[in-house]
Amino acid sequence: xxxxxxxxxxxxxxxxxxxxxxxxxxxxxxxxxxxxxxxxxxxxxxxxxxxxxxxxxxxxxxxxxxxxxxxxxxxxxxxxxxxxxxxxxxxxxxxxxxxxxxxxxxxxxxxxxxxxxxxxxxxxxxxxxxxxxxxxxxxxxxxxxxxxxxxxxxxxxxxxxxxxxxxxxxxxxxxxxxxxxxxxxxxxxxxxxxxxxxxxxxxxxxxxxxxxxxxxxxxxxxxxxxxxxxxxxxxxxxxxxxxxxxxxxxxxxxxxxxxxxxxxxxxxxxxxxxxxxxxxxxxxxxxxxxxxxxxxxxxxxxxxxxxxxxxxxxxxxxxxxxxxxxxxxxxxxxxxxxxxxxxx
Amino acid sequence: xxxxxxxxxxxxxxxxxxxxxxxxxxxxxxxxxxxxxxxxxxxxxxxxxxxxxxxxxxxxxxxxxxxxxxxxxxxxxxxxxxxxxxxxxxxxxxxxxxxxxxxxxxxxxxxxxxxxxxxxxxxxxxxxxxxxxxxxxxxxxxxxxxxxxxxxxxxxxxxxxxxxx
Numbered sequence: 001x002x003x004x005x006x007x008x009x010x011x012x013x014x015x016x017x018x019x020x021x022x023x024x025x026x027x028x029x030x031x032x033x034x035x036x037x038x039x040x041x042x043x044x045x046x047x048x049x050x051x052x053x054x055x056x057x058x059x060x061x062x063x064x065x066x067x068x069x070x071x072x073x074x075x076x077x078x079x080x081x082x083x084x085x086x087x088x089x090x091x092x093x094x095x096x097x098x099x100x101x102x103x104x105x106x107x108x109x110x111x112x113x114x115x116x117x118x119x120x121x122x123x124x125x126x127x128x129x130x131x132x133x134x135x136x137x138x139x140x141x142x143x144x145x146x147x148x149x150x151x152x153x154x155x156x157x158x159x160x161x162x163x164x165x166x167x168x169x170x171x172x173x174x175x176x177x178x179x180x181x182x183x184x185x186x187x188x189x190x191x192x193x194x195x196x197x198x199x200x201x202x203x204x205x206x207x208x209x210x211x212x213x214x215x216x217x218x219x220x221x222x223x224x225x226x227x228x229x230x231x232x233x234x235x236x237x238x239x240x241x242x243x244x245x246x247x248x249x250x251x252x253x254x255x256x257x258x259x260x261x262x263x264x265x266x267x268x269x270x271x272x273x274x275x276x277x278x279x280x281x282x283x284x285x286x287x288x289x290x291x292x293x294x295x296x297x298x299x300x301x302x303x304x305x306x307x308x309x310x311x312x313x314x315x316x317x318x319x320x321x322x323x324x325x326x327x328x329x330x331x332x333x334x335x336x337x338x339x340x341x342x343x344x
Numbered sequence: 345x346x347x348x349x350x351x352x353x354x355x356x357x358x359x360x361x362x363x364x365x366x367x368x369x370x371x372x373x374x375x376x377x378x379x380x381x382x383x384x385x386x387x388x389x390x391x392x393x394x395x396x397x398x399x400x401x402x403x404x405x406x407x408x409x410x411x412x413x414x415x416x417x418x419x420x421x422x423x424x425x426x427x428x429x430x431x432x433x434x435x436x437x438x439x440x441x442x443x444x445x446x447x448x449x450x451x452x453x454x455x456x457x458x459x460x461x462x463x464x465x466x467x468x469x470x471x472x473x474x475x476x477x478x479x480x481x482x483x484x485x486x487x488x489x490x491x492x493x494x495x496x497x498x499x500x501x502x503x504x505x506x507x508x509x
Contacts, residue, residue, distance in 0.1 A: 141376055143464075153496065153497045157373060217373070217376045
């Protein structure tokens with residue numbers, strides 16, 4: 001049902017900036033100005049994040065020494081490069097228009113990006129958990145000596161604390177800036193990345209506590225703090241992996257944070273029920289990534305076949321519900337399909 | 345607004361933490377097993393030596409050579425006596441792990457195989473031998489950071505620690 005775009009003609013596969021309201025779109029879906037603005041800011045944020053995390057990797061690598069926790073922080077910061085990259089790639093692909101080979105468009109790139117980011121996040125959590133648990137079980141006493149800095153001998157722990165303050169502040173700020181954008185854009189890659197940034201700043205805070213603990217002679221402080229924090233990261237990683245996978249398996253659309261089924265999954269049938277010719281309807285709403293694919297099976301009153309105008313008007317009603325609802329199919333049926341369960 | 349306040353709090357905490365560097369007591373970092381304190385109160389530094397030409401000579405009554413000289417200097421700095429144990433490298437590592445010696449010398453470099461078992465000091469000198477540069481270190485018990493830091497600081501002050509043996 002993409003007649004809207006038939007008039008626009010081919011304008012390249014990149015999403016034709018400069019046409020329509022905002023000039024930004026996902027596939028055929030024109031972004032409202034608020035979303036277009038959010039997309040611009042999100043892309044800028046993710047580029048900043050990527051560059052910032054690159055500097056973090058360098059800083060931590062330079063100060064890691066033989067602290068196991070710092071080495072883990074280094075691997076982790078490297079993995080934190082994955083979600084921003086996944087976001088930028090997914091957004092770029094997702095904006096392409098449908099082609100003969102990809103009649104649904106490229107929105108699923110978001111799903112792939114979400115899966116990638118989720119695996120990176122879960123890896124970070126598992127890595128940290130295993131590493132710190134092993135350190136505790138083996139009773140490893142982390143050696144932190146001194147470094148020569150500008151002619152002075154300084155305890156290396158202070159450098160690590162300074163490095164962790166630097167690598168912690170960025171994610172703390174950036175992650176919080178991304179959450180509202182993730183909601184506005186309905187972008188789960190961005191959401192997973194915000195989770196990754198939470199993991200980053202929590203780990204940084206934990207490492208600071210751990211290194212200071214080692215400073216006062218508690219050899220287990222570093223591993224202990226890391227183990228506690230890893231549990232929260234593993235949980236976030238698992239949740240993201242779970243919903244990234246089920247979304248790719250056409251689970252009904254959920255909210256950007258996967259907290260609950262998306263309200264639109266119900267609003268579609270409610271909107272159709274308000275039409276004078278509709279007796280009942282049953283819809284499937286799946287999240288393609290940013291935008292939803294809606295198939296509504298509609299039973300007309302007293303078995304009368306609706307006109308083409310009525311059907312097109314029904315599709316328009318659904319599209320007006322939300323910018324995310326764009327790929328819509330309204331199918332008149334004699335009986336509601338039994339294969340589709342009641343959304344409840 | 346509350347977001348900004350939290351960021352400011354974090355920054356303030358960071359500044360405080362860094363500021364602590366100048367006010368923390370002398371025994372920071374501390375040894376988890378209290379090695380440095382025990383050496384100071386017991387008056388004895390238990391040192392393992394493994395022979396290595398140019399670095400440690402064990403032919404005499406007590407080990408001599410470049411590293412034993414440094415060890416004696418460090419013991420003088422701590423105002424304690426040295427109690428020598430002469431053994432092979434592997435045995436010294438085991439003694440360090442078991443906490444039976446406090447320090448080991450033997451011309452070790454920072455690429456030695458025991459990095460996971462013992463604590464290595466920051467290299468205190470670099471020497472070219474057979475075409476490669478060896479960065480020389482001493483061994484302390486793993487994670488005894490007060491001892492390690494004290495030794496590293498002292499080695500930094502020794503002009504004789506640098507240069508050729």
